[in-house]
Amino acid sequence: MYPVPGILPAMTKLTFQLEIRPALPADAQAVEAILTDTYLGTWKPQLTAAAAAAFERQGKTRSYVEARLQAFRVACVDGVPAAMVDWENNFIWALHVGRTWQRMGLGGALLAHAEGEIARAGHCEARLETDTFNVQSRSFYRRHGYAEIDFYPDESWDSGFTTVLLSKALPPA
Template sequence: MTTPFIRRATPGDTDAVLRILRQTYEATWKPELTPDAIARFERSGHTRRYVDERLCAMYVAESGEEVAGLIDWDKDFIDALHVSPDHQRHGIGSKLLLQAEAAIAAAGHAQVRLETDTFNHAARSFYLRHGYAETGFYPDEEWHSGFTTVQMTKKL
């Protein structure tokens, strides 16, 4: 495995970012959703709209010639951190997270925040290993999934 290279996303990364988001949805969230929630999400077009709106703010990790992961943040909040299942557990997520934390700190923020779901044990463990604390639990009102959202924070 080559050392990942982090760079700002470009319009040419659109298909790769959509692929990674689809892969992580299929592997992580879809198995937890009800059939109604799956249908509602897949009809929504949310993923494509999100990428169209936020791609220019994202950073991607390249491993070899392939985009293997992405991160997106705004102010002190990490909106998304996804690594292709084929590239997980190779340090790509850690490198992306460090990139975002450094930029958030450089912008003058004293903490970084993010959300995940209680069922997502892998993500919760990853963030806990990186110094995050679970600071709040509340129903997922954005997606109406029936999940419980976990807010996590880290002082910078």
Template sequence: MRGPEIVLRDARESDAAALTSLLMQTYHTTWAPMLRPEVAAAFGSGERTQAYVQAHWNAFVVAALDVDDDSVVGMVHVAGDFVDALHVAPSQQRRGIGALLLAHAEAHMRALGHRIARLETDTFNTQSRAFYARHGYAEVAMYPDEEWDSGFTTVLLTKAL
């Protein structure tokens, strides 16, 4: 038996709560366990995530289950040639949703005339690093992760489009 089809569509303002929830799910499963308690507490409130969604939702593409168009299971945010965010609900990972979102992002960047796609992850995030490597991204630089004040190391990845 096949699961529901995944539909990619532009985000709607009514998706804001679902998008915030999705980003907080991936925060709690991926980053929070790795952060110092005081840093985790600062991000754990969700205020920063909610502000990000409110500021950028209209630039997001969401993955939704076609049986319930309001069930957001993934999202991607592209700014120029940079994948600013790509998240899939932990319960929906390894179903090809991330690959669909990434392919959509790359096609969008190509259509805008970009020749290179760029994105970042952290060195500890071996799952995302492996995902991007499978999709042709190369790790080209590493530098301190200043966004999270975490002590982590950020990895810059690029791919020729």
């Protein structure tokens, strides 16, 4: 753990303890809440009512957490999970920061952690996807050295979205 300065929306300065660790079974509900929060704030406003209803009915968030929790790393603020990252080989499947905790460095810390582990596993590149409408994530990844290398239809949401594939060269570990 190490202290990370953060800024609250009211611009009150504080220091909090940030710990990045493997997700535990006890974190499942908190991780699902983080994913639901980012879905509500980012994806749901872009979806048609029918696509949103279908996604919510299918229970994909809970199924994803149940299937992959053991691979997740969580960023905990003062012991509370506030963000998560999931990667496999050199592909980052998900990086989500709860809206309350965004713009405090958690996403950058998790991304750096994942990139370090990917490099230590012998990969020279990290890859990930986002959607063209997600201006916030595209800007975040550009600031962290990612280049947009391909665009293709997003088949996950049945929405007409376009997926952006991003890539970043990693230094040898």
